[in-house]
Amino acid sequence: MSIKVVMLGAGYVTAHLATGLERLKKGLIEPYGIPLAKYALPYSLRDIEIVGVYDVDESKVGKTLYDVAKEVMGSEYPVPEELKTVIIRRGIRRKSTDGLDMRAKGLDDLMSYEDSLKTLLNEWLDLRPDVIVNVITTEYGEEYPDESVALGKILRGDVPATHSYAYVASMYAKIKGGVAFVNAIPTPVANNPGLLKLLEESGVVVFGDDGATGATPLTADLIEHLTERNRLIEFIVQFNIGGNTDFYALTRQDRNHMKELTKTSMIKDITGYEVPAFIKPTGYLEPLGDKKYVAMHIEYISFNGFRDSIYINARINDSPALAGILCDLIRLGKISLDRGWKGTIYEVNAFYMKKPGPQGAPNIAKNKAYELLLSKFGLK
Ligand SMILES: NC(=O)c1ccc[n+]([C@@H]2O[C@H](COP(=O)([O-])OP(=O)(O)OC[C@H]3O[C@@H](n4cnc5c(N)ncnc54)[C@H](O)[C@@H]3O)[C@@H](O)[C@H]2O)c1
Structure with a gap:
């Protein structure tokens, strides 16, 4: 079978x-x-x-x-x-x-x-x-x-x-x-x-x-977490730098745009409002190989107008x-x-x-x- x-x-x-x-x-x-x-x-x-x-x-x-x-x-x-x-x-x-x-x-x-x-x-x-x-x-x-x-x-x-x-x-x-x-x-x-x-x-x-691998599912779940707690997300930035051929190909603008569309479409779907976001493969650096570097920063407003930040740094084996x-x-x-x-x-x-x-x-x-x-x- x-x-x-x-x-x-x-x-x-x-x-x-x-x-x-x-x-x-x-x-x-x-x-x-x-x-x-x-x-x-x-x-x-x-x-x-x-x-x-x-x-x-x-x-x-x-x-x-x-x-x-x-x-x-x-x-x-x-x-x-x-x-x-x-x-x-x-x-x-x-x-x-x-x-x-x-x-x-x-x-x-x-x-x-x-x-x-x-x-x-x-x-x-x-x-x-x-x-x-x-x-x-x-x-x-x-x-x-x-x-x-x-x-x-x-x-x-x-x-x-x-x-x-x-x-x-x-x-x-x-x-x-x-x-x-x-x-x-x-x-x-x-x-x-x-x-x-x-x-x-x-x-x-x-x-x-x-x-959906690497940082994207993690980002989706973090956004859900903040949304469920009714915290207002002010912005999200997420950088991805990798050294495999996929990242090399994505240094081409039209190909990168395809990725950007799939990654940013999820935020509004989860929050229900527009969030300024920069999420896309940002660079190619050969020595990183397949283990990409991901950095994420989410800023949000909590109770009584207080502003919190989440910072994530990760190295993730992509493939x-x-x-x-x-x-x-x-x-x-x-x-x-x-x-x-x-x-x-x-x-x-x-x-x-x-x-x-x-x-x-x-x-x-x-x-x-x-x-x-x-x-x-x-x-x-
Ligand atoms: N975590 C991940 O690695 C991840 C996540 C989501 C999506 N993807 C996507 O998966 C794909 C593969 O990733 P990868 O790391 O294996 O990339 P890769 O560059 O190592 O492999 C892609 C292969 O496709 C071949 N190719 C190109 N055009 C072709 C065609 N017309 N017919 C047959 N083969 C062709 C290339 O020669 C290359 O060998 C990429 O498009 C990537 O964006 C990867």
């Missing part, structure tokens, strides 16, 4: 997910960082099997996941030998790597765009994934008001790679009878009305957008945090398919995502969302 998974993007997150899962299966680590590990789900962590990984970086395509994980995680890290059986396949590029310092080629650089979609579909029909996880480099992407605009843009190729992948997922789902698409990056899928409709009608379960929640999202995706659900599921997104879909759905504190999630899946 395995859950077959295709990963889009062979970067830090995929390397951590793949190595962590193998080490869990061997009993070498405890399942810390996986929120639902304490609950008995119909699928265990051992059931997750990564059957395909896609990238467009010429230094990764054709190599094994083992080789890529060794490079990403450092030669000291004990990467399991099992990862040698997965070869990195070539994905669809569109403009996802433009402006980045890498040699990249997608299927769509080697053949017509239409043929690249068909090639990918045929590969997925061979691999038979139940769940497709998108962790490619954050790219700029628009929201489409309806299905026909979405389809028109996708067929013309006038879209980010994420939307091409989502479209292939929809064609695959129609043939196979459903698939789950987990969009862990900010490029809008669950918050994209036109694309979401197209996916829903094809039987795709969609989780998204942008996995393992997302890899841990993906262990749940993959299993919840398969469970949702088994239950005959399609489209997006707010109770999942509200807990695991920075910008929970569907568009317009409220961003609530993560500890409240946790309760909704448990109820939805009959875990309490």
Whole structure:
């Protein structure tokens, strides 16, 4: 009873997910960082099997996941030998790597765009994934008001790679009878009305957008705490400086803007009023590596007009945090398919995502969302 998974993007997150899962299966680590590990789900962590990984970086395509994980995680890290059986396949590029310092080629650089979609579909029909996880480099992407605009843009190729992948997922789902698409990056899928409709009608379960890890869930819960006590938040500043390639990519303004939107949308949803806030990835400093530096300052007014301050300084390993929640999202995706659900599921997104879909759905504190999630899946 395995859950077959295709990963889009062979970067830090995929390397951590793949190595962590193998080490869990061997009993070498405890399942810390996986929120639902304490609950008995119909699928265990051992059931997750990564059957395909896609990238467009010429230094990764054709190599094994083992080789890529060794490079990403450092030669000291004990990467399991099992990862040698997965070869990195070539994905669809569109403009996802433009402006980045890498040699990249997608299927769509080697053949017509239409043929690249068909090639990918045929590969997925061979691999038979139940769940497709998108962790490619954050790219700029628009929201489409309806299905026909979405389809028109996708067929013309006038879209980010994420939307091409989502479209292939929809064609695959129609043939196979459903698939789950987990969009862990900010490029809008669950918050994209036109694309979401197209996916829903094809039987795709969609989780998204942008996995909530690191400082964002902590900020959400702190804001809820202050709001429940009726303290007036005057402003919030949050800095993030990291040294991984994701932070490097986010030094590009359009990509950073995508992140900024997903991070600041939550504050008003929780407080009910506008709060001046500066929350975005602010810089790249290579020696920090994957362990980012987070600084947060919240100023608020308490009883009798007194002003208090919260300061937080943290160093947070970025990619393992997302890899841990993906262990749940993959299993919840398969469970949702088994239950005959399609489209997006707010109770999942509200807990695991920075910008929970569907568009317009409220961003609530993560500890409240946790309760909704448990109820939805009959875990309490
Ligand atoms: N905690 C976290 O690390 C976290 C949290 C939320 C969201 N994310 C998002 O997850 C994504 C992955 O993070 P990461 O740290 O693994 O980044 P990374 O840069 O290490 O990996 C991204 C990979 O995607 C590849 N890629 C780019 N365009 C592609 C395409 N069109 N098709 C296939 N592959 C493509 C790149 O070559 C790279 O190997 C980022 O978009 C990031 O914003 C990360």
